[in-house]
Amino acid sequence: GAVVSQHPSRVICKSGTSVKIECRSLDFQATTMFWYRQFPKQSLMLMATSNEGSKATYEQGVEKDKFLINHASLTLSTLTVTSAHPEDSSFYICSASKRLVGISNQPQHFGDGTRLSIL
């Protein structure tokens, strides 16, 4: 069964709206989660690393004020797209790993993703 839950799976909203996406680890604690963005038929691009109890680490070129990340508990990270515009329309997907010490054969488990459409 799923070990990472992402909600909502699809959002359609008007330009200027803020949208919150939740990522939950279901049966393990995740001190670190990752947020990716994907355009159609393209690869996943890492946006940021979400750290429980501290500030997220953003990749170069990702606007911190546009994409707010909160990791308030060991099982929940949220991504808020603030004042969303049509160019923010994309597929957003989170991931978490059961173990994060050294190189591990524990794969990153992904949520099912959120398709965001801004009209």
Next chain:
Amino acid sequence: AQKITQTQPGMFVQEKEAVTLDCTYDTSDPSYGLFWYKQPSSGEMIFLIYQGSYDQQNATEGRYSLNFQKARKSANLVISASQLGDSAMYFCAMTGGTSYGKLTFGQGTILTVHP
């Protein structure tokens, strides 16, 4: 910095035949992990197989095997006995060094299985 390259934008295979999806990587880290994920049109990422840089043997998981050639920095995925349900986008990814858990993805290969 790590880099993953998948040079096959699309691949076609006949049902029940085997297919190889290519992946090359570049890293200066001596310790790293290589992963393959499958992404159906519905969007979810499905973990298929893992290979560690110090693993002596090639990884296998059911119909999936990873042809790991460390000197050539390649980690090709072999799918045996292809099924129609194997049609999807396939991503090669790696993690390593201090970027624990952080995955660097290749461009992806769209596999189409014909009946």
